[in-house]
Amino acid sequence: MLKTTLALVILFMAAGAANAAASDIPSQFRGKWGSPSACKTIAGGGESDGITEVNVRAINQYETGCNLVSGHLAGANVYAGSFECSVEGNTSSSPINLKLVNGKLGVNGNKPLTRCAA
Numbered sequence: 001m002l003k004t005t006l007a008l009v010i011l012f013m014a015a016g017a018a019n020a021a022a023s024d025i026p027s028q029f030r031g032k033w034g035s036p037s038a039c040k041t042i043a044g045g046g047e048s049d050g051i052t053e054v055n056v057r058a059i060n061q062y063e064t065g066c067n068l069v070s071g072h073l074a075g076a077n078v079y080a081g082s083f084e085c086s087v088e089g090n091t092s093s094s095p096i097n098l099k100l101v102n103g104k105l106g107v108n109g110n111k112p113l114t115r116c117a118a
Helices: 002-022 036-043
Strands: 031-034 052-054 058-061 064-073 078-087 090-101 104-107 113-115
Touching: 031 036, 036 113, 052 104, 064 090
Parallel strands: none
Antiparallel strands: 031 052, 031 113, 052 058, 058 064, 064 078, 078 090, 090 104, 104 113
């Protein structure tokens, strides 16, 4: 009985860990993205308000930070997520869709961004 209970606990823990990892933003979307001029500015050590930074569980843009609540791949090159976003002290829920097309990142259908060099 103890072995069965322990096996079930381990199984549920593994399933929970798999679900948590599944909601992370996939690696192909992560990085710093912007226009070629914005990327050039940050490559030279400057700052630019035209950069979108995507990491494992957040998307940050100029004066806006969005933390992932839940998300999933909605196709080979599309990630759909629900985020809690903070803009100048105000917080709201926001759906955000990331789409990769020809190596560029579209955020909610806006003009595609170029991946900045690391």
